[in-house]
Amino acid sequence: MLAPGFADPVHDAQATFRAVMEALARPGLVRPLAPGLQPPAPLTPELAAIALTLTDADTPVWLDPPLAEAPEVAAYLRFHTGAPLTDDPARAAFALVRDPARCPPLGRFAPGTPAYPDTSTTLVLALDAITVGEGLHLTGPGIRGAVRMAPTPLPDGFVGQLAANRADFPLGVDLILTAPGRVAGLPRSTTVTEA
Amino acid sequence: MSATHTFPSPRTRGEDRGDLVVDAVSPQGEGEGNCPGETPPSPPPHLRLPPRFADDEVVETLSPQAGRGDAERTAAPQSGYNFAYLDEGTKRMIRRAILKGIAVPGYQVPFASREMPMPYGWGTGGVQVTAAILGRSDVLKVIDQGADDTTNAVSIRRFFAKTSGVATTTRTTEATVIQTRHRIPETPLTEGQTLVYQVPIPEPLRYLEPRETETRQLHALAEYGAMHVKLYEDISRHGHIATTYAYPVEVAGRYVMDPSPTPKFDNPKMDDCPALQLFGAGRERRIYAVPPYTRVRSLDFEDHPFRVQHFDHPCALCGAEGVYLDEMLLDDAGRRMFVCSDTDHCEGRRADGHLGTGDAI
Known part of the structure; x- marks a missing residue:
């Protein structure tokens, strides 16, 4: 049977959105996210909550191979969001990434156009853990001074990809990082360097 | 309201301060529209519409004595509307736009x-942004030119109290979401707060x-050369940059933005602000944002640096200096x-025992 969506669609979506908004507005700040969803594996509750909160018929969604290989995941997302699924990461408004270590290069997603940089892809990554106070060095809008954050696992050369993403500002992709029960943001405006 | 009533001023600043009232002042208290020796103007020849909602009297509890009230929550939100009026599909669309605005x-x-x-021009953009972010645990404050008790602010506060049932307040320090039309509160904002601006252009x-x-x-x-030329033309005409409102700013070293x-x-106050700032323009269909702790630089020239207005007198009611004053x-x-534009700040200072001279100029 199809897994249910939010128990309280209005307020659960609002709580999820506010957590994501705070996370993107304050990179390096990890917000709690406990959506209470039990989506079909390998979709995580956090990925499902963000998909249910932000996607609909207007937003093509790209699924990474582990998610795309599970037909229940596509059925779950189609039923609860109505979002069209796409195979082309460059056409996706949102990309759900279950296996961040094998995430395609960020350059393969839509960066937006100079006149409309908002037509870019937002990646939602399901990480194992996000630790603050160590790891990557973040500066930029939303950050008082500098913060450190260690998302794991990450693909090889990820910091270099983020640097290229930042160099193209205002073009670029935005990242929403999730881990069990937590969410953090890495918008394109953030400068990321190795510690 | 009967036809013989005059319209009382909604403002209660300086009430109980008989010494502040000068001889010629109108019974309304502020002298606006005062016509000595004449009969007061009659209300417009339109029938008052009946209350739209059964619980219209709820307004009495929302803004007690023009502010200084603790956050209040109405009993139950208006049935028949989704939480905070907008449907969920619209909220999703606005939420996506807000996230892009924060990222760029x-x-x-x-x-x-x-x-x-x-109507457009009454804050439709700000209202939509507020509706998209508002949650049950939020405490909402709405200001119009700094005041909690003017028509626009009261109407929007009632709108959200009715359609969402969230707690409302007039105190800056209690609010989690502050919708504003053209002022930033004098009380410094904090990290837990979101400021939503109503933007016309x-x-x-x-x-x-x-x-x-x-x-x-x-x-x-x-390519922002034209904006610098405009500011330069100000200098060549007036000897200084004469733009006093909607003064253009550069955000995070990239986009030039209208601060409303x-x-x-x-x-x-926008520079390095701990609060998130969101801007909504309803008629022009644009949303933009300034994340917390972001550099917001007012455009200027080396030999004509940006300067803010300076007032020669403190607030006549609370004696505050370094605040924005209304004439x-x-x-x-x-x-x-000259009195504080920020009514909450002014009332808070008076409650703390600060007193102005009460002198007219």
Whole structure:
């Protein structure tokens, strides 16, 4: 049977959105996210909550191979969001990434156009853990001074990809990082360097 | 309201201060529209519409004594509407635009603005942004030119109290979401707060270049020379930069943004602000944002640095200096009084025992 969506669609979506908004507005700040969803594996509750909160018929969604290989995941997302699924990461408004270590290069997603940089892809990554106070060095809008954050696992050369993403500002992709029960943001405006 | 009533001023500043009332002042208290020796103007010849909602009297509890009330929650939100009025599909669309705006500070994100139950120019953009972010645990404050007790602020506060049932307040320190029309509260904002601006014209270059296709390109190329020419023309004509409101700012070193028609006095408060700032323009269908702790620089020249307004007198009611003051006309003789624009700040100071001279100028 199809897994249910939010128990309280209005307020659960609002709580999820506010957590994501705070996370993107304050990179390096990890917000709690406990959506209470039990989506079909390998979709995580956090990925499902963000998909249910932000996607609909207007937003093509790209699924990474582990998610795309599970037909229940596509059925779950189609039923609860109505979002069209796409195979082309460059056409996706949102990309759900279950296996961040094998995430395609960020350059393969839509960066937006100079006149409309908002037509870019937002990646939602399901990480194992996000630790603050160590790891990557973040500066930029939303950050008082500098913060450190260690998302794991990450693909090889990820910091270099983020640097290229930042160099193209205002073009670029935005990242929403999730881990069990937590969410953090890495918008394109953030400068990321190795510690 | 019967036809024999005059319209009382909604403001209660300076009440119980008989010493502040000068001889010629009108019974309304502020002298606005005072006609000595004449009969007061009669109300407009329109029938008052019946209350739209059964619980219309709820307004009495929302704004007690023009503020200083603790946060209040109405009993139950109006049935028949979704939480905070907008449908969930609209909220999703606005939420996506807000996230893009945060990721690209100062960039104007197009969004499919809806018709709202109020006219354009009354804050339809700000209301839609507030509706999209508001949650049950939020405490909402709405200000109009700094005041909690003017028509626009009262109407919007009632709107959300009715459609969402969230707690409302007039105290800056209690609020989690503050919707504003053109002022930033004098009380410094904190990290837990979100400031939502109502914006009439979001495009800072619009009066220099009317075509949206062209202003899009100018932003894409970061070509802001025309704006500097405009400020330079101010200097050549007036000897100083004469722009006093909607003073253009550069956000995070990239986009030039219209801070909405706030007095330029408030521009420095936008810089490195701990609160998230969201901007909604309903008629122009744009949303933009300034994340917390973001550099917001008012455009200027080395030899003509940015300066804010300076007031020669402290607030006549609370004696505050270094705040933005409203000029209040007292009588037909041109006597004036300068008082805080931020009513909550002023009332808070008076409650703490600060007292102005009460002198007219």
